[in-house]
Amino acid sequence: MHRTFTIGELAAEFGVTARTIRHYEELGLLRPQRRGQARIYSAADRTRLKLILRGRRLGFSLGESREIIAMYDPEHGNAQQLRRLLERIGEQRTLLEARLADLHAMLAELEEVEGGCRAALAQVRAPTARRAGGGSSSN
Amino acid sequence: MHRTFTIGELAAEFGVTARTIRHYEELGLLRPQRRGQARIYSAADRTRLKLILRGRRLGFSLGESREIIAMYDPEHGNAQQLRRLLERIGEQRTLLEARLADLHAMLAELEEVEGGCRAALAQVRAPTARRAGGGSSSN
DNA sequence: GCGAGAGTTGACGTTAACGTAAACGGCATA
DNA sequence: TATGCCGTTTACGTTAACGTCAACTCTCGC
Known part of the structure; x- marks a missing residue:
């Protein structure tokens, strides 16, 4: 049973707001599954988020992060x-x-x-x- | 006679626009001398600009760069x-x-x-x- | 003495990356 | 059953970091 996460858990873990995580989804950087309306994040989603935030710390735009992540998978x-x-x-x-x-x-x-x-x-x-x-x- | 620079020279050297350099001045990150209306940049000013742009590449805000530079002098x-x-x-x-x-x-x-x-x-x-x-x- | 090129001051426009508020749904528990 | 606490969508607001005019001013070279 692969561990999953709610948006609140990820937000707390990485010190960002839920809005921020949703924003990344709006831009197509994340595609969590849904359980009804609610978002369900997999371990892979969590990793992607971590990559995005690491890129952000280094001054990459979200567009750049998208491209970098695209190289990864x-x-x-x-x-x-x-x-x-x-x-x-x-x-x-x-x-x-x-x-x-x-x-x-x-x-x-x-x-x-x-x-x-x-x-x-x-x-x-x-x-x-x-x-x-x-x-x-x-x- | 210490070398000086015009805004255009610095802009060309660092690949930014003059507007960008003036913007840094508006925020108090640069204080070039004046020759009438025109700005005259010293070697020290040029160094400060270089620091700002390096900070920018690393994802620092201009406010952060200001603080970092403040530590330097x-x-x-x-x-x-x-x-x-x-x-x-x-x-x-x-x-x-x-x-x-x-x-x-x-x-x-x-x-x-x-x-x-x-x-x-x-x-x-x-x-x-x-x-x-x-x-x-x-x- | 005049046109070109570089510089100047406003002042409003734009983009990215979220913030914030309103209005709502689901579920646990007191 | 009502009261929170999460979560959701929609949509407008905000901030940083410049971009982009418009309207001038110098200064050089002819």
Whole structure:
């Protein structure tokens, strides 16, 4: 008996509103089953939602997320389509690696600032030996 | 003579419109000098713009970018402020590392799909020897 | 001295991604 | 049976991040 989820459960789990999840369905990113009127989400639906939200955190639009997810579930038969898919995977990876570089740069700078900050704090807390120059650090 | 830039130059360099750059100024993220009416951007302004756009690629809002940039330029004197800044740097780093994990997960999955895709393509192009069973990889 | 090209200030328009409110249905329980 | 608590649809509202005019102003090159 495969576990299923209600919209409220998923909303609580991922920290979004039910409206948000319904919105993704309106855009065709989710297709839960129905039990009467009520939506019933499968584990696969839950995974898709997780992917969408991960994409969102990384700044992808819902349209982009749709395309990414489309690559994930295999629905491609002939060689032509497979080659096209490989092409798009390559593009996507290039994009992701660029963002990876952005992120690393950001982290590096952040740690640099942190270092300077710690140094300044040490100066403030222990204004002992000092080089030539005034006391207040002008910039 | 420190190099300066016009709005058109920056727009061309970073692939955005002048309107976008002015918009960032409206929100207080940039404060170029003026030569009469015209904006004159310094190298520092250009760097700030680069940071904003990097943040944008990573899905940060302009408000978030403003805060991040605020951490970068040091304008904090006393120990209290420094500690507060260190705190915020820590939060920010936690956030960035979470996104880093997201990105790595995404890349890993993408490469997994790529592997399956190449395998399928090989099957299609050379449907020679085959193992027992269907051949389609179930998940 | 004038036209082209780049820049400027309003000010309204647009799109994505939801928020929010109204009006309703089903079911558990006090 | 009434009172919540979930869930549903429909539909308009909101916010962020610009796009898109219109109407000017400089400044250069001829």
